[in-house]
Amino acid sequence: MSNIKHFFEQSWLLIVSSFFFGLLIAVANAAWSERIVQNEIDKRNRLMTDLIADANSFDVAAQAVEIPDTKAKVVKTDIYRALDGSGRTVGFAFIAVGSGFQDKIKLVIAVDGKCEKFLGFKVLASNETPGFGDKIKDSYFSSQFRDAPAGKLQLVKTGDDKKIDSEIVAISGATVSSEAVVKIFNTYIDTVREHLQTKGSAGNGK
């Protein structure tokens, strides 16, 4: 008995305060969690709106689409549908992940409503070397993807980066990162297009 008494003498403070702090955290969480979730949605929506100019609102077109990764793993992603003010589908967007030069690169990729053209990409998160790989954010690189045909893309070292086609000109000195971006596109696009077209979400521009 005295053991138990001793125990409580020694550790009541710890027990009480863990409970108290647990509550404190929970309260903070309860108060702010909505905002936090909303922040994430806002950010994604903002990027998607940047890509799909006419978009007014978004909804989920397909949930947890399974994408076969190169590493024989399967990654899942949601596909969002962008609707304009009149409720017409103006495009689709999804989050895509792949490995870059140093770390993972997370992109938001958009395609048009018929899933025929890319509408470009935005970097959600990347850890590429400043001055090298982080140039994938620069417009001269990313604009090559806008309006490129939604199919397999190809990376070339030299070419005309103004010309819009399935040939993407690499950033000099950051071939690897450029390649990574192209690879992400290629990994995702087939499955996504298939998904949208077979499931009939695309093309019926209503």
Added chain:
Amino acid sequence: MDTLTILLLAFISIVIINNLVFTKFLGICPYLGVSGRIDMAFGMGLAVTFVVTLSGAMTWMIDHWVLMKAGLEVTRYVCFILVIAGAVQLVEMYLRKFFPSLYESFGIFLPLITTNCAILGLCLFINLWEIDNLLEAAVLSFGAGIGFTMAICIMAGIRENLNLADVPRCLRGAPITLITAGLLALAFMGFAGMIR
């Protein structure tokens, strides 16, 4: 790629390419403090390796099997640090009681480690990288420990040499160690992008 290759690459990557000290700035305090002599540095490295492997695996389990299931992710940090602190303290007492010689060689470094951000940092990075199986998390943690050991031993060797050199007075100790670490980080950039 088969699992073994993936694990091997993950290991090499965290040891050399994404070394905790040189790329993630984790565990800098002991890196500066305990790199004066090679034997001490090695003991410290072993202790970190041991604890980080243990806590990497444990926090992964708690995170995935308890917190995520119960939707209690908010308490993640508190749980992580309590688990680490508790485990370290237990292991230390245990070693001290039953394996005094082992305790002398690396156990004495254990208390230093609770407040070492390499441990908690790695657990958080494992969470951030969305590692989804226990084995990979364990290998990564072990690799991180080995990487730390390597880094601190290299630094200890360098500092033993610098003891014999005429380093400007104001730069002795922490400053020159930091500058050396900077040059080491520069050197380790050579491996960047080798494994992706």
Added chain:
Amino acid sequence: MILADIFQLWSSAWPAGLTMLGLGAGFAIVLLIASVKLKVEVDPKVEQIHKALPNLDCGACGFAGCSSYARAVLADPELIGKCAPGGPKTSEKIAAVLNLHISDSGPMRRPIVHCRAHTEDRTYYAEYQGIPSCTAANALPNVQACKFGCLGFGDCTRACKFDALHVIDGLATVDYQKCTGCTACSKACPRNIIEMVPFAHENMMTVACRSKETGKATRSMCRVGCIGCGICAKQSDIFKVEDNLARLDHIKYEPDDKTETAMNKCPTGVIVLRGPTAPAPRPAKKTAEKAPAA
């Protein structure tokens, strides 16, 4: 309304609170049991020092945490002052713990350098072009004529951790304000001319020379060396001349007239006062044989 809100919060918060409660209680139990079952006896002094430390286990001291530093300090008191977060206060506390065992009755021992010759007082035969260290120079025969006096390369200065000893014009000179009596300098001097003397008085008198050369030889080597003339011994019996050298028994020293006279009558002025408020010794007589140029 407010009650409803609180209820709302509570209902979402209780699982977290309970988990933490569980965790906290669990750890408390485990650690408590462990601390009883796995207790290891340690030296109480280590414990004391450990308590004086900040217990951050930060490693700034270069040791593996506070407890290993505590053990190291106990073994080697020279390691005091390595704890950066603790700062000087901690050092004082550790010193207090350690000092319990060094408690020393009697007056404090302080160093006296048994030489009073500055560079211009000495004879040199040749220029020394070696390592600037007394120990290195002492290994050579002719760095300076006198084989007993201060070499002035400052091995003692380097040994002093308290910046209390400096070579001034070729002579090691103690700064008694800063000196802590740690004896490091006396161990460092290769010529063994730094003696730890119990300072019964603020300033102590001494024969600042160790030369056993004959008076004539001493004169040819140094303007201020003891020539063993014995005048001091005639004034006060605390002086004794042996091997051409006067020695003063520091234990018997009293600052009285007799010693004062002996000091003033010494033909070379080698009897001097040393201490925090000691006056500068009287200047060397220029009449002494001028040394041949180096």
Added chain:
Amino acid sequence: MASEALDKPALGQTFIAGLWNENPVLRLVLGMCPTLAVTAAVRPALTMGCSVIFVLVCSNLVVSLMRNLLKPHLRILMFTLTIAAFVTIADLFLKAFLPEMSERLGPYVPLIIVNCIIICRAEACASKNGLAVSLVDAIGMGLGFTMTLCVLASVRELLATGKIFEQQVMPAVFVPWAAMSMPVGAFITLGLMLGLVNTITKKKA
């Protein structure tokens, strides 16, 4: 108790100590990881500094309140728990109101838990002093930390991008030194800064 009353420090002195004499980064060389990791630019450094001030103040206050109830075996555990709780709150706050910064700082916000400065102050100050001293100490230390971070970050941001607070200050011909935003830049700048501080303090002494 008596000794506590004896060396009860003056508030002003405590405050100044944190800023310079016992500046956690420059003089105590503690909490180096965030110092290095978040100082590629001023804005994240400032955010980090503020978070640390917040956690420091809260934990110092709580520890100071509990100081007479602490039991030796579980003391460090208590500190850790307190700090972790406040760090979680700070992290949630950042996520909710400064999502960009939160993303940038990533795991370095939760790492405040193990930042030696905070436990150090809990142990060295708050567990021995009353509320007022603990508060002032926390603010002083926190400001010292933040200031150092900002200085370091402005040097690095300036050289790495030619900007400060994302505002261009360098002339257009300046070619940014990308290395300054990499680990090399962090280590070397901090090393040189510590060296500089050493020289300044030596001169005063």
Added chain:
Amino acid sequence: MKVQTKGRFTFKGGTHPPESKGLTEKSAIQPGPVPRQVAVMLSQHTGAVCEPLVRKGDAVQAGQKIGDSDAFVSAPVHSPINGKVKEIALQSHAVLGRSLAVIIEADAENNPLKQPASARFGGDFDEDAYSVEKICAAVREAGIVGMGGAGFPTRVKIEPNPRLPKQTLVINGCECEPYITCDYRIMLEWTHQIIAGIKLARKASGCSKVFIGIEDNKPRAIKVLNAAVKTHRNAEDIKVVPVRTKYPQGGERQLIRAILGKYVPTGGIPPMIGVVVLNAATTAAIAEAVVCNAPLTHRAVTVSGEAIANPGNLYVPIGLPVADLIDFCGGVTQKSAKVVLGGPMMGIAIADLTTPITKTTNAITVLTRKQIGSAKFAGRQTACIRCGRCLEVCPEHLNPTKIAHAVKNNLLDVAEGYYINACTECGCCSYVCPANVELTGYIKTGKIFLARQKKKMPQ
């Protein structure tokens, strides 16, 4: 039959300083100056210092014992001249700085110059006439100490010792130091005396094999000794071995390695592997002591160096001031920069020329600034560039730069970890160092530090 004079044997490491032996190698050993006053040091050897046996004012005879000690490791000292004890006082000493010496004023009338004893030794020598005990006693009474450097009492070395039985006697005729030629001249001129000494030492020590190691830059000495050995009976086992010319081939550890291929253990001494090493001059002294009953009062000294007007080899009384010798050789020319007792690699630089020569002084070398070269002059020293040359030449395979820098930074445990005490202070490392770091000096200093630390020098 053609004598092999090319040395094949050597050791790993070492270096090749300019030999500079041409200055004196042709000059035969001639009597030195007539002494006016000598100062016989009471400590001329490794071991206990002698107590003076005479007092101020005593008259002494040449060969009279004037100092002795009861200690086992010690050797008596003798007056080289007839005269009167002027005083017993401190004198400059090359190793000890200042040390007690018996100062003897020469009797102006009655002081014949001593002649070398070599004339008394002919083409053969029969050591059977002398028992082991008698040899040992004679060697001790004559005050013979090693004349090759350290001055270790020879009796202790050759005397039978059941704990360390000896099989091999190595005679050190390498004389690897630049400038010095006295051993060479002794080997040429006192050949048979040396062989007699060898035979005596062989008998006393019980060795069965004898090697005479001579550097191959002295082909004449090799030939002469080879021929002389042939004329002796019972000398088949005495082999003359040419060794490669390289400094420090004469270091006993190096010589043993070259000739026998054995390594003296670190921190150990040759008897541990059954070897005794004697300098050539020492053997000559043994022969003289045993056969002629004459104590060691005179020795051959090379006075050389570019700054000496008439360099040569002199047979001089021990205790003669250096200044007298230099004056006898015509004094120094204006360019002198350093006076060294011994050779330039290991010798001790002195500045007080009243310093008397001792039993171990084999040379006085007066160097000019040009010979000293860049070293030691301010401005030519830089930090170590870690070129590794010092490691390459160290005959003991040490890491001189690490040791020296550890000493410089007062990290004695590091220095010990790099085996500082294994250094023989040969000076090769300092010699080759492009940065002119005073490696040997630091190592020497470090050894003193360590010894003091170990002893915890009582105050």
Added chain:
Amino acid sequence: MLSQITVSPAPHISKPLSTRSVMIDVVIGLVPAMITAGYYFRIHAFILIPTCVVSAVITEWLCNVIRRKSNPLESLGDFSAVVTGIILALSVPPVLPVWAAVIGSGFAIAIGKMVFGGLGANIFNPAMAGRAFLTASFGMLMTTWTVPATIDAKMPRISADNMLDTRTQATPLALSKQAQKARTGADALNEQLRAAFTGEVGGCLGETSALALLIGGIYLLARRTISFHIPLAVTLSAFVFSGVAYLINTQAYASPVFHLCSGGLLIGAFFIATDPVTAPLTTRGMWIFGIGVGTVTMLIRIVGEYPEGVMYSVLLMNAVTPLIDRFCKLIPAGGRPHV
């Protein structure tokens, strides 16, 4: 008469060798490489080499002034800053802007050398530290090359944007990297071998001509300024590594001879890895160091992402040099003492 005599510890004579003479030997050894640099890259060489040397020397002087050395000019006399300057200049692209060269040499001397205490104390090769800093900071500038003046007097720049005629104008190693990625075309590289040997290819100022570097290297070996261990270990291990890769796939991997002659391998083996200050002291250590440099270089070239790896491999091996030294401790001739 004896008024000018001195006393000092033995030995009293020394070999007529000084740090300065050693450094000047290295400068002489680099002369052929500097000449070829001038021949192929003309004005760029004439500007860059003096710029780097002068700014290295001035930086060292400044650091000495800041440290309040009694004579800040004294340490310049050892010429090591000159060597650093030349080696840095020879290891940057010819078209590097002058200001970048100044920053590079400043970093090399100030951070690479002087903060450690100056000559002899630095852990990392100063020139390589400076170059690594430049690469990290100004990656584009450090990967922009020019066509040798002997091919095209206008010396057009080559970088990834305008690789017009890749056969003649890209650096050999960039082509080799391309071949590796495409897993084809490596055999065609051997056509470039002759050009790589004489130096008529794109690349850093001093690295292009294998011939000039060999001449300089042999001079240093003959003068015993460097020992053969490191150069031999570097080239041998690089040869073996690339040889194995070549045997596995001759289409993807260039031949070992090509690897030896191209890029900075030879200047690295003879002039950079041999920097005594940053290389191990013992012979065994030198072998390990050399093999490490060769292997890591090839690892980066063949497995890694960069076309060239000499700089990084030298820096990495510099970092472990203290450990190598410690674990290749010499055993005294008489064995370890028994205590």
